[in-house]
Amino acid sequence: MKEKIYPSGVIHRLSAYLRYLVQLDEVGRTTVSSREISDAAGVNSAEIRRDLSLFKVVGKRGVGYNIKSLITRFNEIIGAQQETRIALIGAGHLGTAIVNYDPLPKHGFVISTIFDNDPERIGQKVGNLVVKDIRELENVVKRHKIATAILAVSPEAAQEVTDLLVDAGVKVILNYTPVRIEVPSGVIVQTTDPVEKLLHTLYYLSRKGQGYSAAG
Amino acid sequence: MKEKIYPSGVIHRLSAYLRYLVQLDEVGRTTVSSREISDAAGVNSAEIRRDLSLFKVVGKRGVGYNIKSLITRFNEIIGAQQETRIALIGAGHLGTAIVNYDPLPKHGFVISTIFDNDPERIGQKVGNLVVKDIRELENVVKRHKIATAILAVSPEAAQEVTDLLVDAGVKVILNYTPVRIEVPSGVIVQTTDPVEKLLHTLYYLSRKGQGYSAAG
DSSP: OOOOOOOHHHHHHHHHHHHHHHHHHHTTOOEEOHHHHHHHHTOOHHHHHHHHHHTTOOOBTTTBEEHHHHHHHHHHHHTOOSOEEEEEEOOSHHHHHHHTOTHHHHTTEEEEEEEESOTTTTTOEETTEEOEEGGGHHHHHHHTTOOEEEEOSOGGGHHHHHHHHHHTTOOEEEEOSSSOOOOOTTOEEEEOOHHHHHHHHHHHHHTTTSOOOOOO | OOOOOOOHHHHHHHHHHHHHHHHHHHTTOOEEOHHHHHHHHTOOHHHHHHHHHHTTOOOBTTTBEEHHHHHHHHHHHHTOOSOEEEEEEOOSHHHHHHHTOTHHHHTTEEEEEEEESOTTTTTOEETTEEOEEGGGHHHHHHHTTOOEEEEOSOGGGHHHHHHHHHHTTOOEEEEOSSSOOOOOTTOEEEEOOHHHHHHHHHHHHHTTTSOOOOOO
């Protein structure tokens, strides 16, 4: 079956649903209601039901949706592989925290190699990985056809390392630096910025009692 | 002037604009075009212009918008204070990375206290802060009327620490754990989850060449 092309907003919500379903599956749950997904993902139930029908997913009245089927179907839509190998750049505190972040492997994201330019870090172990010299990046990434990278370097190094990644063929960069990195078209950058999240909440704090919706 | 109440989507975009404007201001820029904001925030220019007119902000033809005025106006809308004090829970690798994250103080977010329950960490310095015993949390947070917290603890401790924070009067929790924490209504939780961001990009990777839009 050829998949439709879904708008970004739909895929954004689907990622949130999938995230939650895998958590439920882990604790041994087998079925879930649209109401539960709604509460977990912060999306209203009408929208969830619309999404699920768009994905041609059917639940059983009074029982709900089968969690494993939803996970399989959603992974199929997203195009998730069994395993997505990731190169992590930066073996400092943030890089170490990312290596130890359990949910990544549970979703098939495997940090398969880690690089740094600091001679004191190169050769050291972080988790089960030995930190490699950033000068090996191009070779290693090309040899293993790694398409995804996480950038956890200093702001000063962000653009330079990005250029190395792009030259080595990386197509997705999850950017943990505060720098707006420049990439050619065809490369996707996702940024993770606590400042934006905090700014967003200030609005609701300063208008306390006027309600807050996580949607949008 | 009494401010309107804006939808969550608008405030979400406004946070992204503000984030970018402060970066421009830092490097000495004085004016900006809606096109530049558009590129930086991944929002189309028509939407930016609509937002700016909603905020009653006016630019000069051929010159653009005054950056400092935009920052002042946007902070006013968001209700940002001179300084928002934050309690950070967890002095491990992630907590240490957060303490060292420069953009926070640049936007008025000051990590004013850090807690842990590990006897080996309590009393140690992280940045300029001495790690306090988690058992002091309630007293310290109440005394300093801290309303915002960042949760960087182990998944096992996430809910327990959340309950402590809520009891101490915290109203905003930025959750870095993979756990869906439960809070009473009136408390805002923002989560930061690399898995969701990565899942989202897989869709575009698997449909390479069909274009990607960050909006949505």
